[in-house]
Amino acid sequence: MTDYLWTSKMNNSRQDIISAKDIRPYVKLLGKSGWLMILLAIIGYGIGRIVTHRQVDKYNATAEILLTHGGGINDLQGMGNVRATSMWGNYLDETRNQIRILNSYDLIGRSIDKINDPLDLFLVGRLKELPVEGFSVLNITVQEEAFSSNMLGRSLNIFIQSPTTYKISFETNEGGVVEVDAQFGDLVTAHGLNMLVNLSPEIKRNPARIEAAKAQHFRIRVYNRNNRIYQYRSQLTAGNIEMTSIVTLTCSDVLPTRAKRFLDTLAATYIDYTAEARHASNLQAEKYIDNQLVEIESMTDSLAQLVDFYKDQKHIIDLSKEQAQYFSMLVDLEQQRRELDLQIESLNSLNSYLLSSSSNTALPPTSFLFVEDKLMLDQMGELFALQARRSSLLLDVKEGSSVIRRVDSTMSQIRTGIKQYLSDFRSALNGRRNDLTVEIRLLEVRLASLPQTQRDILAMERKLAVNEKLSLFLLEQKATTIIARANITPEASLIERARYGGLVGPNKEKTILTYILAGFVLGLILALIRLFFFARIESTGELREIANFPVIGGIPFHKGIKEDPLAVRADNRSAVTEAFRALRTNLQYLLAKEGANVILVSSLHPSEGKSFVSSNLASILAKAGKKVAMIDLDLHKPRVHLYFGIKNKAGTSNLLVGKATISDVKNTGPYPSLDIISAGPIPPNASDLILSERLKPLIAELKKEYDYVILDTPPILLISDALVLMQHVDTALLVTNTSQSSRRGIKHLEELLEQNNLNHASFVLNGIKARRFMKYYSKYAARYGYYSYGLGYSEGYGYGETYVDNV
Numbered sequence: 001m002t003d004y005l006w007t008s009k010m011n012n013s014r015q016d017i018i019s020a021k022d023i024r025p026y027v028k029l030l031g032k033s034g035w036l037m038i039l040l041a042i043i044g045y046g047i048g049r050i051v052t053h054r055q056v057d058k059y060n061a062t063a064e065i066l067l068t069h070g071g072g073i074n075d076l077q078g079m080g081n082v083r084a085t086s087m088w089g090n091y092l093d094e095t096r097n098q099i100r101i102l103n104s105y106d107l108i109g110r111s112i113d114k115i116n117d118p119l120d121l122f123l124v125g126r127l128k129e130l131p132v133e134g135f136s137v138l139n140i141t142v143q144e145e146a147f148s149s150n151m152l153g154r155s156l157n158i159f160i161q162s163p164t165t166y167k168i169s170f171e172t173n174e175g176g177v178v179e180v181d182a183q184f185g186d187l188v189t190a191h192g193l194n195m196l197v198n199l200s201p202e203i204k205r206n207p208a209r210i211e212a213a214k215a216q217h218f219r220i221r222v223y224n225r226n227n228r229i230y231q232y233r234s235q236l237t238a239g240n241i242e243m244t245s246i247v248t249l250t251c252s253d254v255l256p257t258r259a260k261r262f263l264d265t266l267a268a269t270y271i272d273y274t275a276e277a278r279h280a281s282n283l284q285a286e287k288y289i290d291n292q293l294v295e296i297e298s299m300t301d302s303l304a305q306l307v308d309f310y311k312d313q314k315h316i317i318d319l320s321k322e323q324a325q326y327f328s329m330l331v332d333l334e335q336q337r338r339e340l341d342l343q344i345e346s347l348n349s350l351n352s353y354l355l356s357s358s359s360n361t362a363l364p365p366t367s368f369l370f371v372e373d374k375l376m377l378d379q380m381g382e383l384f385a386l387q388a389r390r391s392s393l394l395l396d397v398k399e400g401s402s403v404i405r406r407v408d409s410t411m412s413q414i415r416t417g418i419k420q421y422l423s424d425f426r427s428a429l430n431g432r433r434n435d436l437t438v439e440i441r442l443l444e445v446r447l448a449s450l451p452q453t454q455r456d457i458l459a460m461e462r463k464l465a466v467n468e469k470l471s472l473f474l475l476e477q478k479a480t481t482i483i484a485r486a487n488i489t490p491e492a493s494l495i496e497r498a499r500y501g502g503l504v505g506p507n508k509e510k511t512i513l514t515y516i517l518a519g520f521v522l523g524l525i526l527a528l529i530r531l532f533f534f535a536r537i538e539s540t541g542e543l544r545e546i547a548n549f550p551v552i553g554g555i556p557f558h559k560g561i562k563e564d565p566l567a568v569r570a571d572n573r574s575a576v577t578e579a580f581r582a583l584r585t586n587l588q589y590l591l592a593k594e595g596a597n598v599i600l601v602s603s604l605h606p607s608e609g610k611s612f613v614s615s616n617l618a619s620i621l622a623k624a625g626k627k628v629a630m631i632d633l634d635l636h637k638p639r640v641h642l643y644f645g646i647k648n649k650a651g652t653s654n655l656l657v658g659k660a661t662i663s664d665v666k667n668t669g670p671y672p673s674l675d676i677i678s679a680g681p682i683p684p685n686a687s688d689l690i691l692s693e694r695l696k697p698l699i700a701e702l703k704k705e706y707d708y709v710i711l712d713t714p715p716i717l718l719i720s721d722a723l724v725l726m727q728h729v730d731t732a733l734l735v736t737n738t739s740q741s742s743r744r745g746i747k748h749l750e751e752l753l754e755q756n757n758l759n760h761a762s763f764v765l766n767g768i769k770a771r772r773f774m775k776y777y778s779k780y781a782a783r784y785g786y787y788s789y790g791l792g793y794s795e796g797y798g799y800g801e802t803y804v805d806n807v
Contacts (some may be wrong), residue, residue: 025531028542032535033527037520044519048512054128055508058252060501061259062265066247066493069100074493097393097403098492099238099247102270105229108236110273111266112228118144124157124217130253137213139198139543152227158197158218163210166197195222195776201281232262235435255502260774263352263448263498274491282481282488291477292342300467315740330443333465335438339473340429340710347426350380353421354415376425377417386411408667537741543765547602549753552590552733553583555613558643565612565643568620569670578622583764587617596730602713602722604749608737613644614712622674626707630669631677633725634714635686638679644669651680655698656689662701675706692720699728716752723756732761739767 004116021455101107102473119142138158141286157169161181168180168188184199203209223231237250253259319735390407398404537543556575558567567576591597601614611634611640618630633652641648646667654660655677664791666675683689702709711729724733734749746763753761 007219014363022521027540028529028535033523033530037523037529040519040526041056041516042519044517045512046420046516047519048515049169050127051515052506052508052511054737055506055511056128056254056648057503058505059259060504061251061256061258061263062496062501063249063263063494063498064269064496065102065247065249065270065493066245067095067537068491068493072656073500094389095240095247097250097389099240100393101273102238102249103233103236104268105233106271108229108266108271109225109233109504110507111262111269111554112225112232114269115261116267118142118223118228120223122219122222124219124300129219133255133257135218137200137209137216138218139200140220141196141198142220142222143194144222144378145384146194146370147222147224151192152224152275152769156220156222156680158192160199160210160213162217163199163204166199168193197297216498227388228639235259236266249498250501251498252504255305260498260500267494267498271490271494272752273487278488283486286478286481289474289481290710293474293478296467296474299623300464300471306600332434333440334463335469337408337440337464340433340436342470342586344426344429344433347422347429351419351422351426354419360390366673369372376418376421376566379414379421383411383414383418406603422597440679512712533744535742536738537736537743537746538738539768542622542792543736543746543763545742547744547763548750549734549759550590550762550763552577552586552762554768555583555609556577557738557767557769558612561612566616566619566670566801568616568623580616582619584624590731593730595703598699598709598711598727598731600711600713600722600725600732601735602634602732603715603735603737604717605743606718608715608735608740610715610735611639611643611712613764613766614710614734615640616678618674618708618710619669621708621710622669622671627673627705628708628710629702629706629710630674630710631689631702632677632679632712633721635679635682635689635721636713636714636719638682640676640712641678644676644677646678648678648680651678653680653686655680656694657683658694662698675709687719687721690724695725696728721759726758726761727755733764734759734766735766737767738765741765769803 008628010719038135042541119140121132121140122133123132129733137160142279144152151170154170157235159167159169161167161493163184167184168182169177171177178191180190180193181190182197184197186192187196203213227253235252239250241245241247241248249263251259253262273301354773386407390404390411393401393407394405404443537546540551543554544551564570568580569575571577587599591599599617601610603610615630618628622628630640630643630644631652632638634640636652638651639647639725641651644667651663654665655662665680666677669672689695699709699711711725713725716722716734722732736746736749753759
């Protein structure tokens, strides 16, 4: 017993959590609009299939580049934590800078120039265009720079018409179509074009292939350099493999071979770029040496000619052994002084560069290479490296950015140190030169005893010897420069050429699922809109949940209303007849007060079945032996006489104007106890007649004479007659039909009743679908054992051939 009680409590708690009332809206949603959600999902699937069929596949290509920054991760070993962290941060910054350079407009532009591929080619089918590397039947040449801007990127359709002619067509911005007929081999310049199309020689010799080519649809798009740069910049991705100096390049394209070609070209262009700056500096140094050599060779040739001239005049130099030694020393000292002059000249040029306002952007002079000072060379090398880095950064960032400002600050500090060191070093060189000048003058004094002519010849030979040694020195420097240039290596190397990376998009399955989901969601939204704004009330249970007024009955849909609108007469055992019997029973409880027998029947909208309900209600009451009066008070559009098949010559309108009595206008219905008063002639002032003083005495007289008085009135939404008449009746039945009944309509009707203080009204739901009604009725009957009871009842009391209709 305890278990049973516990189980009962559990079942009750479950019913409290989830009841039929809670899930009814969702069941109704699925029942009424589930097909719509499924249909839209199927439509979405179809649209998704079409969209994905038209989408063009995209492929990836990848390449890897190794960056060298004068060291790597191994250089951090053995350093302190702070220094290693700082060095690693700088290393990562430099790697990120190189990645920005790889994505820069300038570097990609150089790669585009090398590729020189301004054309996109397509073969067009019914639903999609297929990108191809080239056409086997056509050779197309374009001058993209000569194309007008509005023709760049536009789809140009090409159709072969004959072995010698073809047609170009394209759409204008206004939606029109332009067609251009042209000859193969002729330059087409009309409409902003500049293109030359030739038919392949193999095709010309094969008529069958020409006919096949005529059926093909060729399409091209032309892009200029800027278009291509922006296109590839959007398709290029560069990233750094963690804890390495390897940069991975990824490019996506509809043609995998084109993506691989671009990556190979970009990698080669970048590697060449990393060595360009040092090559430029080396070439500048070689040019400076060549200029010095030209000048020295010119002086040497002039001195040699003068020496030869004096020797031809028999001016022979006769030097003693001591004088010859002085002469040799003098030549060495003057050579040293000339080399010092070169160094001082280089320092002056370098000082001018450091003082220049454009020293952040211009290359430093390469004459400083003649300065034989390791500290100076190291400082200039560091300054040169920062200058190269600044130039590379400007490819991707603006002049005033924080990165450029930091580099400029570092360069300024180095320049300040170099200028101070330069001033001290130049003073030292000038001092050394002054010492050499003193020694040279002493040697010249010792050689002053020679005759003037011999001293002049000696001076010329001395200068000649100095120039020859200086020329030899410069030639050695040039050879060193050329060897250094040969040893210049790029700061990056390609460790993996571009390779095919597979199909990367579009995700067609995801696209199809998205369209299916979109269709389903759209169907769900429409279903919810239908449910909350256009949903019809289809059962008495739904009506009870919405309405504040009582619901006393539900009438199934009567299919035979056109043949016989009196359903209770047409079939005594039908569901409609049973529903009216239940309504009759409920009315007896509702009119329990003695003397309460006047029933008004109306509706909110026209065609909801109020006359059908009132006529059948009157009939079912009369079948039960009650004396019933059926009054048609719908003086605007009367229908009661049609339901009972009587003439509408005289009726309610005659009574209200005082030109007839009840006995004059009443008609006997299909049952002896049922009297019917039709509307009579339709008056021009129908609503005014309802307000007539004769109405109240008329209802009172009928109330005394009959057991039930049923008033059929106009719809409340259109005419207010029913609201006026409700003040004179005991109860009102408001009929609402499942085809028109809505939550908003019920609430509006209740508001009207509350505003007029009319609280003695009840709802009757008409037109309930048979399956819903029978489902409700079968559950009700099964619960109370009506099946077995009814079975025996019909067999025992003549519900077969000998049935007598007495109720």
